[in-house]
Amino acid sequence: MQFIDLKKQYQVLKADMDAAIAQAVEGAHYIGGPEVKELETKLAEYCGTKFCLTCANGTDALTLAMRCLGVTRGDAVFVPTFTFFSTAEVVALEGATCVFIDVDERTFNMDPQKLEQAIKAVKKEGRLNLKCVIAVDLFGQVADFPKIREIADKYGMKVVEDGAQGFGGSINGKKACSFGDISTTSFFPAKPLGCYGDGGAVFTDNKEYFKVMSSLAVHGKGDYKYDNVRIGYNSRLDTVQAAVLSVKLEAFAKYELADRNKVAARYTSALSDLFKTPVVPEGYESSWAQYTLITKSEKERNALQVALKERNIPTMVYYPIPMHLQTAFKGCKNDYCDLSVAENLCKTVLSIPMHPYLDQESQDMVVAALRECATA
Numbered sequence: 001m002q003f004i005d006l007k008k009q010y011q012v013l014k015a016d017m018d019a020a021i022a023q024a025v026e027g028a029h030y031i032g033g034p035e036v037k038e039l040e041t042k043l044a045e046y047c048g049t050k051f052c053l054t055c056a057n058g059t060d061a062l063t064l065a066m067r068c069l070g071v072t073r074g075d076a077v078f079v080p081t082f083t084f085f086s087t088a089e090v091v092a093l094e095g096a097t098c099v100f101i102d103v104d105e106r107t108f109n110m111d112p113q114k115l116e117q118a119i120k121a122v123k124k125e126g127r128l129n130l131k132c133v134i135a136v137d138l139f140g141q142v143a144d145f146p147k148i149r150e151i152a153d154k155y156g157m158k159v160v161e162d163g164a165q166g167f168g169g170s171i172n173g174k175k176a177c178s179f180g181d182i183s184t185t186s187f188f189p190a191k192p193l194g195c196y197g198d199g200g201a202v203f204t205d206n207k208e209y210f211k212v213m214s215s216l217a218v219h220g221k222g223d224y225k226y227d228n229v230r231i232g233y234n235s236r237l238d239t240v241q242a243a244v245l246s247v248k249l250e251a252f253a254k255y256e257l258a259d260r261n262k263v264a265a266r267y268t269s270a271l272s273d274l275f276k277t278p279v280v281p282e283g284y285e286s287s288w289a290q291y292t293l294i295t296k297s298e299k300e301r302n303a304l305q306v307a308l309k310e311r312n313i314p315t316m317v318y319y320p321i322p323m324h325l326q327t328a329f330k331g332c333k334n335d336y337c338d339l340s341v342a343e344n345l346c347k348t349v350l351s352i353p354m355h356p357y358l359d360q361e362s363q364d365m366v367v368a369a370l371r372e373c374a375t376a
């Protein structure tokens with residue numbers, strides 16, 4: 001059994017995929033071919049933003065956002081401590097300070113109440129400039145942006161949505177990657193919408209931001225390629241990946257997102273008496289980048305992982321270490337916020353196979369193994 005079955009996905013999409021790749025290869029515009037602009041238009045339309053710019057990966061997308069907002073030394077950037085390393089890494093790369101925020105156990109996402117407490121503590125201390133909040137759509141569920149936006153506005157801060165795992169999710173029909181002043185996503189193969197290599201994108205409604213990020217992504221270009229007005233990067237999505245993503249986006253919108261939700265609903269109804277299963281608040285739709293259970297203890301979690309492995313059922317621990325306990329962030333001040341929920345989650349979470357091509361029979365096997373091996 002695969003944790004995420006990309007081979008099966010390719011088999012299903014093969015005819016369209018092979019044709020799209022062949023066309024991109026034959027077109028021979030390997031960088032910046034027409035497929036790239038076409039994809040950006042479709043992505044912006046899908047997410048409901050004015051602009052989309054593709055780039056080399058999801059980490060670069062966050063870096064473009066940080067640079068565009070002018071995040072720098074002396075700035076406080078509020079990030080959840082329960083996330084993938086990139087979210088915090090890009091802040092530190094600009095010389096700014098990460099202020100780590102705890103998450104809500106039910107949704108795995110940034111806890112708005114704790115966010116505001118930490119903002120007040122940083123403000124009172126008076127050492128750092130309140131710059132922005134990066135909220136993450138963890139495991140496919142959009143963060144609580146209505147509340148986060150209200151808090152950010154109150155303190156004059158910008159909002160960045162790290163939608164690397166959130167693509168396809170929504171709140172009352174408003175799609176992920178449309179909630180930030182700048183929103184980002186990743187097309188790493190295992191994400192809800194993945195390509196056949198690395199890829200990423202930024203989304204915004206702000207024309208000036210779009211212009212600045214478009215420049216940053218191509219060596220800080222000005223009016224033309226050899227006019228360089230700022231120090232930038234080489235961060236582009238290549239044409240073949242854009243062709244791949246066009247085919248995948250169609251399948252994603254047509255049935256994959258719905259099928260992910262069917263798989264998740266079956267897991268929840270079969271497992272919620274034995275484990276804490278993910279909570280999707282009223283009005284929210286998740287794209288289920290992961291289906292993550294909370295077990296009773298670290299001991300149970302680790303035993304389950306071993307027992308499932310013996311039955312050839314892959315599981316993953318996302319994430320074993322919160323940002324504030326990472327070696328790379330050793331010495332960072334982290335007493336602005338109580339971080340105990342994330343610390344406990346790191347010990348008890350277990351993600352199980354989740355993808356839109358998971359058939360009922362395989363899913364029944366996962367459920368049976370979990371039920372058999374769970375401790376009373």
Ligand SMILES: *Cc1c(COP(=O)(O)O)cnc(C)c1O
Nearest residue numbers: 057058059084086087164186188
């Ligand atoms: C995957 C991921 C990223 C980084 O994306 P890459 O394309 O791998 O650079 C950033 N943030 C989160 C939350 C992620 O899951």
